[in-house]
Amino acid sequence: MSEGTVYQEALRRLRLLSLPPPFAHQVLEALESGRPGPLPLLYEAGAEAGLAPPVLQTRGAGIYFGFCAARLAAPAVRFGAPLFGEGPRVQYLLQNLAFSTLTHEHARVPQHVLEEATRLLASAVVSPALSTPVEAWTAPVFRRVAQGLAGVQWAAYLRLLWAGTAMEDAAEAAGQNLGIAAHVAEDIRARAPRFYAMPEEDQRQVAAWGREAAEDLRRHGLRCLDAALRRLEPSLPEEGTP
16 A cells, blocks of 8 residues: 555545536545645554554545635735636535545544634634735745644644554654645745745744754654655754845
8 A cells, every 4th residue: 555545535525426527626636736745654554553444544635625725715815826727616616525535434533623723724714824825925924834834733733643552642743843844845845936926044943944844854763754854854954044
């Protein structure tokens, strides 16, 4: 079994809806555009936690649906830009598919974990860090947004994935650090305007913060997180360089 089985489970659940072909194609595009995204980590983290294959595939597919829905919402959440065309319909479908999948009996996610994780994700969207328009990107502003968005998002995802396992107590701290390190690394890799619009000193501060999160993540001593770090760290510059 590999990360591909998680994606195949997502496709299987999508096919069960028998959507009209044009709309199904747009939903599939949204799923494809998110790959590989979190799929390698979802598989590796679920396997290391000892999840049975049906549980891992179902939880992973549900989280991936939510991740892809969040990607569609990201421009609206971060920058106040509206979604056009079929975007809102696709997002609505994916968000409900996430809930349907994570509440399926094969997922075995306890109700209180579902409540906690979904409340955490909802609170992130309306947090002051995300709802206040950004006039100028600085290191403090970048940190607030990264913590309120990526950190909370991954804390919730790992809470759902690791529920009922020996690793569940590490979910919040590991998720926060993973989200922060990934947010910083991806902005640097993609040359995101919000990172490179900052003064160089602020860029150095944010890069150092990303490296600190990566080091905190490594201290958990988990193979899946070490594998994630190997994918992220090439985009995190050495100390002293923006």
